Amino acid sequence: MKARISTRGLLYDFVTVYMEAAEQHVMHLVARYAAVLGIAPPTVRLAASHNGPCYEPLFNRIEVDAPTLALPEPLLCLVLAHEVGHATQRSVLLFDLAKTVFRVTALIAGPCIMFAAWPGEDLWRVSIPGALFAILVTLLFPTWRTRTVQRAKALEFDADAKAATLCGARIALEAMEIMAKRGRIDATRLNVMRERCAHAEDAKEAKSTCR
Numbered sequence: 001m002k003a004r005i006s007t008r009g010l011l012y013d014f015v016t017v018y019m020e021a022a023e024q025h026v027m028h029l030v031a032r033y034a035a036v037l038g039i040a041p042p043t044v045r046l047a048a049s050h051n052g053p054c055y056e057p058l059f060n061r062i063e064v065d066a067p068t069l070a071l072p073e074p075l076l077c078l079v080l081a082h083e084v085g086h087a088t089q090r091s092v093l094l095f096d097l098a099k100t101v102f103r104v105t106a107l108i109a110g111p112c113i114m115f116a117a118w119p120g121e122d123l124w125r126v127s128i129p130g131a132l133f134a135i136l137v138t139l140l141f142p143t144w145r146t147r148t149v150q151r152a153k154a155l156e157f158d159a160d161a162k163a164a165t166l167c168g169a170r171i172a173l174e175a176m177e178i179m180a181k182r183g184r185i186d187a188t189r190l191n192v193m194r195e196r197c198a199h200a201e202d203a204k205e206a207k208s209t210c211r
C-alpha cells in the first residue's frame with residue numbers, strides 16, 4: 001500500500017523545523033550578548049505581529065517577529081545586540097514607566113479629589129477641577145513630550161553604542177546603513193553611529209602609530 005504524502009504536511013514540518021532552528025539561534029545570540037554585557041539573558045518570544053523587534057522591560061523579554069528572523073545574519077546580530085542593549089537599561093526603563101504612571105495618576109487624582117471633597121452640587125464643583133485639569137495638561141504636556149522624546153533618543157543611542165561594542169563599530173555601521181535604506185532606522189541614529197565608527201577607527205589608528 002502506498003503511503004500518501006501530504007504537501008501541506010511537509011511544508012508545515014519544514015516551516016516548524018526552520019522556525020525552531022531560527023529561535024534557537026536567536027536565543028543563543030541573546031544569551032551570548034547578555035553574557036558580554038554582564039546581565040542575565042532576557043527571554044525571547046516569537047511574536048505573530050509584524051511590528052519589528054522590541055524589548056519589554058516589564059517581562060525582561062525580547063519580542064522577535066518573523067521578518068526579523070528572516071534578516072541576513074549581520075542585520076539579525078545588530079538588531080539583537082541593540083535589543084540586548086535595551087535590556088541593560090531595564091531598571092531605568094522600569095523607573096521611567098513607574099514615573100509616568102505616578103504622574104498621570106496624580107494629574108487625574110488631583111481634580112477628582114477636589115470634586116469629591118467639595119460639598120454641594122453647584123456648577124463650580126465640576127468646572128473648577130475640570131479647568132484645573134485642562135490647565136495642568138496644557139502646561140505640562142509639551143514639556144513631558146519633549147523630555148520623553150529626548151529620553152527615548154538617548155536610550156536608543158545607548159543601545160546602539162552597546163550594539164557597536166558587541167558587533168564591532170564598522171559591522172554595526174554597515175548593518176545600520178542597510179537598515180536605514182529599508183526605513184527601519186532614522187538618519188540621526190545613523191549619523192551618530194558614523195561618528196562613533198570614525199572615532200573608533202581614529203583611536204585604532206592612533207594606537208597602531210604609537211607602537
Ligand SMILES: [Zn+2]
Binds near residue numbers: 082156159
Ligand atoms: Zn531601540
